[in-house]
Amino acid sequence: MSKRDYYEVLGVPKNAPEQDIKKAYRRIAMKNHPDRNPDNKDADHLFKEATEAYEVLSDNEKKMAYDQYGHSAPGAGGGHDPNGNFSDIFGDVFGDIFGGARNQGRPGPMRGSDLQYNLDMTLEDAIKGKTVKITIPTLCSCKECDGSGSKKGSSPTTCGTCAGHGQVRMSQGFISVQQACPKCHGRGSIISDPCSACRGQGRTEENKTLSVKVPLGVDTGDRIRLSGEGEAGPEGGPSGDLYVQMNVKKHKLFQRDGRNLHCELPISIISAILGDELEVPTLNGPVKLKVPEETQTGTTFRLKGKGVKTVRSAGVGDLYCTVVLETPVKLSSKQKTILRDLQNSMGLEKNSPKRDSWFKGVKKFFDGFTP
Numbered sequence: 001m002s003k004r005d006y007y008e009v010l011g012v013p014k015n016a017p018e019q020d021i022k023k024a025y026r027r028i029a030m031k032n033h034p035d036r037n038p039d040n041k042d043a044d045h046l047f048k049e050a051t052e053a054y055e056v057l058s059d060n061e062k063k064m065a066y067d068q069y070g071h072s073a074p075g076a077g078g079g080h081d082p083n084g085n086f087s088d089i090f091g092d093v094f095g096d097i098f099g100g101a102r103n104q105g106r107p108g109p110m111r112g113s114d115l116q117y118n119l120d121m122t123l124e125d126a127i128k129g130k131t132v133k134i135t136i137p138t139l140c141s142c143k144e145c146d147g148s149g150s151k152k153g154s155s156p157t158t159c160g161t162c163a164g165h166g167q168v169r170m171s172q173g174f175i176s177v178q179q180a181c182p183k184c185h186g187r188g189s190i191i192s193d194p195c196s197a198c199r200g201q202g203r204t205e206e207n208k209t210l211s212v213k214v215p216l217g218v219d220t221g222d223r224i225r226l227s228g229e230g231e232a233g234p235e236g237g238p239s240g241d242l243y244v245q246m247n248v249k250k251h252k253l254f255q256r257d258g259r260n261l262h263c264e265l266p267i268s269i270i271s272a273i274l275g276d277e278l279e280v281p282t283l284n285g286p287v288k289l290k291v292p293e294e295t296q297t298g299t300t301f302r303l304k305g306k307g308v309k310t311v312r313s314a315g316v317g318d319l320y321c322t323v324v325l326e327t328p329v330k331l332s333s334k335q336k337t338i339l340r341d342l343q344n345s346m347g348l349e350k351n352s353p354k355r356d357s358w359f360k361g362v363k364k365f366f367d368g369f370t371p
Contacts, residue, residue: 003071006053014067018058025054061223110186112139112203112231112240119244121214123251127283127308129216136210136242139203139231145195147236149202156189164188187235202235212244217310219256222246253281259317260307266326267291280321282306289321297325 007014010024028050030036037043056062117136141147150156158164162181166188170177180186194200210229223243230240248256255262267278275293279286280303289301300322307317331339 004049006057006066009049009053010057012057021054021057025050025058061225110233110235110237112233112237114240114243115230116243116245118247119212119214120247120249121218122249123254123256124283125214126218126246126248127216129214129218131211131213133209133211134244135207138206138208140206140208141232141236141239142195142198142202142204144197145202147202147232149191149195149198149200149235151193151195154193156187156191159184159188159190162188191235200235202237203232210242214244214246215311217259217308217312218246218248219258219310220246220248222311254283254319256308259310259313259315261317261319263319263321264324265289265301265321266324267295268326269328272296272323272325280319282319283308291323295323297323299323 007016010021010028012020012024016024029047032040032043032047032050034044034047037047056066115136115138117134119132119134121130121132142149145152148156159166159181161183162168166181166184166186167178168181170179181188184190191200195202198204208229210226212224212226214224223245226242226244228239229242232239253263261283263281265278265280267276271278271291272295273293275295276291278289278291280289282303284306287303287306289303291301300320303319303321305316306319309316328335
């Protein structure tokens with residue numbers, strides 16, 4: 001049986017914000033959770049189906065890939081174990097309700113937060129790729145206590161409330177509720193002699209400089225993930241990730257559309273009438289473009305292979321040049337006389353068929369109102 005669309009599973013539109021996706025998953029999971037529906041295969045299937053959908057749609061990278069490729073996208077259900085446990089996802093939405101940790105032991109240190117850095121780049125650098133250095137304010141592992149939070153020579157003591165398990169269990173009706181220990185906050189230990197440098201947190205504020213290799217062909221909205229370069233976790237916990245978000249600046253000549261480039265090509269009326277060979281700029285240097293006789297404004301020329309590569313395709317796009325006729329300005333009296341003589345020598349139907357057709361259409365339109 002083919003898989004249902006993940007948005008259909010959760011009952012949300014494609015542009016639903018993260019909070020709405022989480023609410024929709026919570027509603028379905030609460031209704032169909034195995035603890036509430038023992039031996040109900042239909043409910044179990046709906047619960048696993050919703051969990052798989054939430055696993056993809058709650059992750060920005062997986063969601064982008066799913067929106068583009070559907071169920072064939074990497075990570076869209078492919079790495080999901082339908083018989084596994086869902087404690088990571090379910091815990092993210094419900095905390096520790098339902099004793100979400102049927103297979104959990106003592107929780108490990110808390111992971112640090114992810115960070116995002118917005119990187120502005122020129123179109124040239126985005127197309128060719130570049131290695132850039134960035135400096136970010138972040139929380140780093142304390143050098144004084146090596147991230148433990150305890151003063152050198154001391155160590156944390158076992159929490160007496162939870163006996164080092166980090167969690168305590170309570171019962172609420174038919175639900176067995178397992179929650180973080182209120183005394184040690186789920187760590188299982190207590191720092192009795194905290195480090196003076198980090199005040200027991202295991203991390204300090206610092207400015208960190210990183211070298212980021214930007215691949216060729218990136219575009220606005222693309223992200224680079226630097227694993228472990230986010231905030232350090234408290235009390236020796238693992239670091240989060242750093243996401244470098246690309247923002248390509250507006251170019252004075254070119255507009256980018258995926259792997260294609262567009263530009264305007266201003267030409268004189270004389271060049272348009274008689275034809276000409278013009279020099280056209282590209283990101284790899286100027287090229288010659290032959291403009292045929294009687295070229296009209298708005299005509300677009302395609303220069304094959306003069307576009308760009310993207311990070312998602314190996315092929316190079318094209319450059320599209322759209323003609324814009326430039327009206328002469330600051331003409332002398334002699335030049336104006338020459339143009340008037342030229343205009344008087346031309347026949348409307350023969351030399352300006354489009355203008356002639358337009359005037360005939362206007363006349364026909366107004367004749368329709370004549371009684």
